[in-house]
Amino acid sequence: MSATTADEPxxxxxxxxLQREQQLLLxxxxxxxxxxxxxxxxxxxxxxxxxxxxxxxxxxxxxxxLFTALSVDSLQRQLQLFQQALQIPGHSREQALALHLAYxxxxxxxxxxxxxxxxxxxxxxxxxxxxxxxxxxxxxxxxLAALCQQLITQAIALGDLQLRAGQTIDAxxxxxWAQAFGGxxxxxxxxxxxxxxxxxAQPTMLLGVNLLLDGLNWRPLSSEWDYQxxxxxxxxxxxxxxxxxAGQSN
Amino acid sequence: MSATTADEPxxxxxxxxLQREQQLLLxxxxxxxxxxxxxxxxxxxxxxxxxxxxxxxxxxxxxxxLFTALSVDSLQRQLQLFQQALQIPGHSREQALALHLAYxxxxxxxxxxxxxxxxxxxxxxxxxxxxxxxxxxxxxxxxLAALCQQLITQAIALGDLQLRAGQTIDAxxxxxWAQAFGGxxxxxxxxxxxxxxxxxAQPTMLLGVNLLLDGLNWRPLSSEWDYQxxxxxxxxxxxxxxxxxAGQSN
DNA sequence: GCACTAGAATGACGAATCGTCAAAAACTGG
DNA sequence: CCAGTTTTTGACGATTCGTCATTCTAGTGC
Numbered sequence: 001m002s003a004t005t006a007d008e009p010x011x012x013x014x015x016x017x018l019q020r021e022q023q024l025l026l027x028x029x030x031x032x033x034x035x036x037x038x039x040x041x042x043x044x045x046x047x048x049x050x051x052x053x054x055x056x057x058x059x060x061x062x063x064x065x066l067f068t069a070l071s072v073d074s075l076q077r078q079l080q081l082f083q084q085a086l087q088i089p090g091h092s093r094e095q096a097l098a099l100h101l102a103y104x105x106x107x108x109x110x111x112x113x114x115x116x117x118x119x120x121x122x123x124x125x126x127x128x129x130x131x132x133x134x135x136x137x138x139x140x141x142x143x144l145a146a147l148c149q150q151l152i153t154q155a156i157a158l159g160d161l162q163l164r165a166g167q168t169i170d171a172x173x174x175x176x177w178a179q180a181f182g183g184x185x186x187x188x189x190x191x192x193x194x195x196x197x198x199x200x201a202q203p204t205m206l207l208g209v210n211l212l213l214d215g216l217n218w219r220p221l222s223s224e225w226d227y228q229x230x231x232x233x234x235x236x237x238x239x240x241x242x243x244x245x246a247g248q249s250n
Numbered sequence: 251m252s253a254t255t256a257d258e259p260x261x262x263x264x265x266x267x268l269q270r271e272q273q274l275l276l277x278x279x280x281x282x283x284x285x286x287x288x289x290x291x292x293x294x295x296x297x298x299x300x301x302x303x304x305x306x307x308x309x310x311x312x313x314x315x316l317f318t319a320l321s322v323d324s325l326q327r328q329l330q331l332f333q334q335a336l337q338i339p340g341h342s343r344e345q346a347l348a349l350h351l352a353y354x355x356x357x358x359x360x361x362x363x364x365x366x367x368x369x370x371x372x373x374x375x376x377x378x379x380x381x382x383x384x385x386x387x388x389x390x391x392x393x394l395a396a397l398c399q400q401l402i403t404q405a406i407a408l409g410d411l412q413l414r415a416g417q418t419i420d421a422x423x424x425x426x427w428a429q430a431f432g433g434x435x436x437x438x439x440x441x442x443x444x445x446x447x448x449x450x451a452q453p454t455m456l457l458g459v460n461l462l463l464d465g466l467n468w469r470p471l472s473s474e475w476d477y478q479x480x481x482x483x484x485x486x487x488x489x490x491x492x493x494x495x496a497g498q499s500n
Numbered sequence: 501g502c503a504c505t506a507g508a509a510t511g512a513c514g515a516a517t518c519g520t521c522a523a524a525a526a527c528t529g530g
Numbered sequence: 531c532c533a534g535t536t537t538t539t540g541a542c543g544a545t546t547c548g549t550c551a552t553t554c555t556a557g558t559g560c
Contacts, residue, residue, distance in 0.1 A: 013527095013536090037374035041517060052539045057519065115373050121439060122369045124287035141445050166453060166478075174446050175433070175458040182432020183425070189371060195391050196424050203416060208425040208462075215461030228416075263508090291546060302510045307548065 021059050024049060025073055028066060032112050037119070042066075064128035068137060071120035074113040075140040081106050082147055088237055092155035093218045094230050099148065100180055100209045101234055104202070107184040118185055148173040160219045172216065179208050206231050271309050274299060275323055278316060282362050287369070292316075314378035318387060321370030324363040325390040331356050332397055338487055342405035343468045344480050349398065350430055350459045351484055354452070357434040368435055398423040411468045422466065429458055456481050 027049055031040045042063055046053045060066040085102035086095060107114040119125060126134065152169050155161040163169075183205055190196050210222040277299055281290045292313055296303045310316040335352035336345060357364045369375060376384065402419050405411040413419075433455055440446050460472040 036377050037372070038377045042519080043517070046540095053518095054520080054540070055538055058537080061519095063518070119372045119374060121435070122287070122372055123365050124369060126439075127286050127288045138445065141440070145445055166457060168448070170446050170448055171454050171457055174436070174440070174449060174454060175429075175461060178432035178436050178458065179425075179429050180432070181436055182428035182430070185371070185435075186424070186428050186431055189376075190391070190424070195388065195395055196420050198418070198420055199424060204421050204424060207416060207421055208428065211425060211465030212458075212461050213465070215463070215465035292548080293546065296511095303547095304511070304549080305509055308508080311548095313547070 017059075020051070021069070022073075024051075024056065024059060025066075025070055028070060029112055029116075032116070037115070061130045062128045064125040065130050065133060067116060067120045067125050068129040068133045070113065070116035072133065072137050072140060074110070074117040074120075075137060075144065077110060077113060078103070078106050079140065079144060079147075082144065084238065084241065085234070086147070086151075088234050090230065090234075091220070092151070092158055092160045093213055093220065093225075094227075094234075095151055096155070096176070096213060096218070097206075097209055097227060097230060098234050099151065100176070100205060101231060101238070103180040103184060104205050105235075105238060107187075108201075111188070114184065145173055145177070148176065155218065161216060167216075176209075176212060179212055183208055202231070203228075267309075270301070271319070274301075274306065274309060275316075275320055278320060279362055279366075282366070287365070311380045312378045314375040315380050315383060317366060317370045317375050318379040318383045320363065320366035322383065322387050322390060324360070324367040324370075325387060325394065327360060327363060328353070328356050329390065329393060329397075332394065334488065334491065335484070336397070336401075338484050340480065340484075341470070342401070342408055342410045343463055343470065343475075344477075344484070345401055346405070346426070346463060346468070347456075347459055347477060347480060348484050349401065350426070350455060351481060351488070353430040353434060354455050355485075355488060357437075358451075361438070364434065395423055395427070398426065405468065410470075411466060417466075426459075426462060429462055433458055452481070453478075 024045070028040060028045055031044060031048065035044075042053060042056065045066075046056060049056070060069060081102040082099060085098040088095075088098050090098065120129075120137075149169050152161065152172050156163065156169075187199075187201055187204070206228060210227055214222050274295070278290060278295055281294060281298065285294075292303060292306065295316075296306060299306070310319060331352040332349055335348040338345075338348050340348065370379075370387075399419050402411065402422050406413065406419075437449075437451055437454070456478060460477055464472050
């Protein structure tokens, strides 16, 4: 087998396969949006797609695996938004805020994907997903975590932040991740259910971040800087930019 | 119909029905623990219970409704633990910490119930649950939120905490709820997946709370008080008390 | 005790959905 | 065009969900 010519068609195959997988995932998202999560069945997905059921099961080992694949897409989108947010100039704490803003934006502009992420965290889904895809998700989560940790490291190097006893970069990244995830995951349902019906999403998210970062003594403190202005400025910048470099032509 | 005798049998019926519902929920938990979430089917639940499928569907309108019922149980347990934690003496910020501790304890001592709560947040489950049970859950969440808000109100009255611009009691309760939920929901999976494998759960949770409450300037600050000692003291107290007043004789 | 009735329980059954696999089709290099 | 390989197909079997006509039970009047 000549190395150059033999695997070229293979790569084409692989590429075509990946592309079709993306189309299937897109279609699944559309079904979820239109008919809700209860409306997504493999038969329906088959009917609306251009391929047969067997082929779909050639991509996803189970319906749950499909959800995990959607969650991978979700994390990729999140990564895009994170990187985009880090392009915005500002001091280190503003950049941390930018990440939270990106997370919030993600959960609002792509509610379906965010809910897929939530669903894919569920044990019933994890148990029936393929190990390969779960590993893929883990890898993306690593990348996201790395971005956060990098940001924190820079802040320390710049002198905007100092680690106190019991604080590690890992722990700080985790705590902020938890805050962002929890806030965004709880907001819609609780507000919808009337639990905290008075709350406005954006100010509340901003408050959470400010409390956390003030607690860390991450300079400049919220008393020394108008982070609401920062939030609005960054939001405006992101809203202008046409969402993401890897945008489908659609 | 004489009022006294006519509804006595009715009440007995109702009570027996509620009791059986609890037994079914307990059995469902056992199945979840033993065989995982994928191992819980209505047929299996029927087989292991003493009643027939029709009767089970007389309690729960769908499998998803069963999960929502489990999440209601979950919140009831959480409420118990919260009330128990509030019995522990301490200043206002220690009591706030006690609530976080109770949440953490809940997620570790009852992992299955906690995962049911997570699962029941999922749109696929919400969509197929009965409105009545969803309303019941909302009611319990109200009670939990009320506890938090009450605690914050007291802290303000005592002068340990002052609201700054943009802060409301609702918002503070929500932010802490988000922190607790996010932290506990993410810890197991992320650690298991090796994302933050170095982190120890309890110190990390404590760190998160301290950052948040320091950011709020809730006195005494973590620099003025040894909250690790508080955490351990309260943990010891709770561990001694035999978990909850409403304990089944089992 | 016995007939009667309202309401609950039963479990066999139909329906919906999942996932598989032998056969067909498409593609490969020669 | 052919033999070999890979991919696709969709009918089919298997599993699980949810229902409903029937049976049973507990209370009531006689």
